[in-house]
Amino acid sequence: MTGFASVPEGFRSGFACFVGRPNAGKSTLTNALIGQKIAITSSRPQTTRHAIRGIVHRPDAQLVVVDTPGLHKPRTLLGSRLNDVVRETWAEVDVIGFCVPADQPVGRGDEFIVNELRSVAHRTPVLGVVTKTDKARPEQIAERLTQLSALMEFAEVVPCSAVNGFQVDVLADLLVARLPEGPPLYPDGELTDEPEETLVAELIREAALEGVRDELPHSIAVVIEEMAPREGRHPKAEPMLNIMANIYVERSSQKGIVIGKGGERLRQVGGDSRRQIEALLGTKVFLDLHVKIAKDWQRDPRQLRKLGF
Numbered sequence: 001m002t003g004f005a006s007v008p009e010g011f012r013s014g015f016a017c018f019v020g021r022p023n024a025g026k027s028t029l030t031n032a033l034i035g036q037k038i039a040i041t042s043s044r045p046q047t048t049r050h051a052i053r054g055i056v057h058r059p060d061a062q063l064v065v066v067d068t069p070g071l072h073k074p075r076t077l078l079g080s081r082l083n084d085v086v087r088e089t090w091a092e093v094d095v096i097g098f099c100v101p102a103d104q105p106v107g108r109g110d111e112f113i114v115n116e117l118r119s120v121a122h123r124t125p126v127l128g129v130v131t132k133t134d135k136a137r138p139e140q141i142a143e144r145l146t147q148l149s150a151l152m153e154f155a156e157v158v159p160c161s162a163v164n165g166f167q168v169d170v171l172a173d174l175l176v177a178r179l180p181e182g183p184p185l186y187p188d189g190e191l192t193d194e195p196e197e198t199l200v201a202e203l204i205r206e207a208a209l210e211g212v213r214d215e216l217p218h219s220i221a222v223v224i225e226e227m228a229p230r231e232g233r234h235p236k237a238e239p240m241l242n243i244m245a246n247i248y249v250e251r252s253s254q255k256g257i258v259i260g261k262g263g264e265r266l267r268q269v270g271g272d273s274r275r276q277i278e279a280l281l282g283t284k285v286f287l288d289l290h291v292k293i294a295k296d297w298q299r300d301p302r303q304l305r306k307l308g309f
Ligand SMILES: Nc1nc2c(ncn2[C@@H]2O[C@H](COP(=O)(O)OP(=O)(O)OP(=O)(O)O)[C@@H](O)[C@H]2O)c(=O)[nH]1
Pocket: 020, 021, 022, 023, 024, 025, 026, 027, 028, 029, 040, 041, 042, 043, 044, 045, 046, 047, 048, 049, 068, 069, 070, 071, 131, 132, 133, 134, 135, 160, 161, 162, 163, 164
């Protein structure tokens, strides 16, 4: 087997997933463990919409981290689909990290999740993870650890910060310790198995989420319509990738907000996401964004299917 030839004795490999209420910091922590941005993040709740796999490569182990949507009381069909993704994911992994932010009290949302987690905790170890420790005072972190430990019996409890890196390596060690022995599951160096188109669509959605409020973040979906080398370039010019994407919203009033006065917001979203996409793909990009209405798509099974849910 090429690539996997020299697996050391005792090498571990397997899957871990992060679960927790929306905005707990799961995606940011996933990116910190991987060492590269593979999942988009935002201060708006329910940013993540599918299970995203990132791969940590170590000399002693390969850890596949699965980031999941925030588990919540669903109000739309999309919401319940997202919750289904979480439940399917935690049923399949070797270890679960349940995340609560250090800067907010443990509450009903966390109890709701833990009540469900109990049904898998007898066969899958669950670690309690206190996130965002850089945002909290030591006594707040201590209080959170106590509240967390009162929720259920965790295999381990660990505070960490994805932003300043505090104990991210400790968390990685604790997750790896729960993996079975076995050869790597992904080729060396592969950081995610997300298709490029998905990563690109997500970067556009992340830029579109910036600065929008209330219901609008939930209403935004992005679909890549075309991604191909730009034709008709001068032979000596740098190659360029043509990307055409639709940003979907649910109502015409939302369309106006996303486009902004004289198209200003949309230009900003285009510029911000283009820079990120160019960094990701390592090529110049021509980005063509269109805003479209998919009426009430979050509640419509047919439209959800078209949007990939
Ligand atoms: N200061 C600080 N902020 C953090 C940390 N981790 C996450 N955040 C911020 O918290 C917000 C939510 O982070 P996400 O990683 O998107 O949270 P999430 O749990 O993935 O959220 P959903 O996908 O909606 O479930 C963002 O504004 C992050 O920048 C941290 O360790 N420190």
